[in-house]
Amino acid sequence: MAIKLLIAGGFGAGKTTLVGTASEIRPLRTETSRSAAGRAADDVPGLEPKEATTVAMDFGRITFEGNVMLYLFGTPGQQRFWFMWEGLARGAAGAIVLADTRRLTDCFGAIDFFEQRGMPFVVAVNCFDGAPRYGQARVRVALDLDPGIPIIMCDVRRRESVVQVLIAVVEHALRLKGSAAR
Numbered sequence: 001m002a003i004k005l006l007i008a009g010g011f012g013a014g015k016t017t018l019v020g021t022a023s024e025i026r027p028l029r030t031e032t033s034r035s036a037a038g039r040a041a042d043d044v045p046g047l048e049p050k051e052a053t054t055v056a057m058d059f060g061r062i063t064f065e066g067n068v069m070l071y072l073f074g075t076p077g078q079q080r081f082w083f084m085w086e087g088l089a090r091g092a093a094g095a096i097v098l099a100d101t102r103r104l105t106d107c108f109g110a111i112d113f114f115e116q117r118g119m120p121f122v123v124a125v126n127c128f129d130g131a132p133r134y135g136q137a138r139v140r141v142a143l144d145l146d147p148g149i150p151i152i153m154c155d156v157r158r159r160e161s162v163v164q165v166l167i168a169v170v171e172h173a174l175r176l177k178g179s180a181a182r
């Protein structure tokens with residue numbers, strides 16, 4: 001069985017890192033180094049400068065138990081590339097919205113996108129070193145998430161952590177599908 005998942009979220013939330021950590025094949029990346037104009041537009045004061053950004057997508061694959069294959073599609077984070085999300089979302093079973101607590105509201109766009117399309121999603125909070133730590137309850141209030149939407153704390157550099165998030169989104173998508181069929 002093959003399942004397509006989208007990895008979305010704000011600029012620099014760790015989408016490319018997540019796909020790279022999870023993937024058993026060499027991930028396809030479409031990163032470019034950032035132009036001076038891009039830096040001026042997107043860099044956030046106080047955060048480390050970012051050298052590269054995704055312009056089209058990331059792609060990776062992970063197999064569970066030898067027969068469930070997850071195809072991971074990372075979206076570009078910068079708002080000017082969002083026109084590509086529509087195509088990437090086609091046929092996806094669910095999505096992960098990655099959030100960075102230093103700029104939590106950057107993922108509002110992604111949440112709106114999936115809510116409007118009725119696409120199952122979970123919110124994964126990428127716990128960057130030194131970033132503020134909020135509990136699930138505070139993240140839920142801050143992002144105005146329905147009680148049914150899972151929120152998972154993660155570190156996208158750690159494989160076990162990413163696997164937990166992947167399992168959460170697949171389970172959530174299956175649960176919603178099951179309740180729709182009833």
Ligand SMILES: Nc1nc2c(ncn2[C@@H]2O[C@H](COP(=O)(O)OP(=O)(O)OP(=O)(O)O)[C@@H](O)[C@H]2O)c(=O)[nH]1
Nearest residue numbers: 011012013014015016017053054077078128129156
């Ligand atoms: N300390 C720490 N650094 C991280 C973590 N996740 C990602 N990074 C770093 O943060 C930067 C941004 O990560 P990316 O994976 O490129 O983020 P992205 O969401 O793909 O960014 P865009 O494609 O530009 O939107 C990279 O330099 C990563 O090495 C994390 O959990 N902790």
Ligand SMILES: [Mg+2]
Nearest residue numbers: 015016053054
């Ligand atoms: Mg990226």
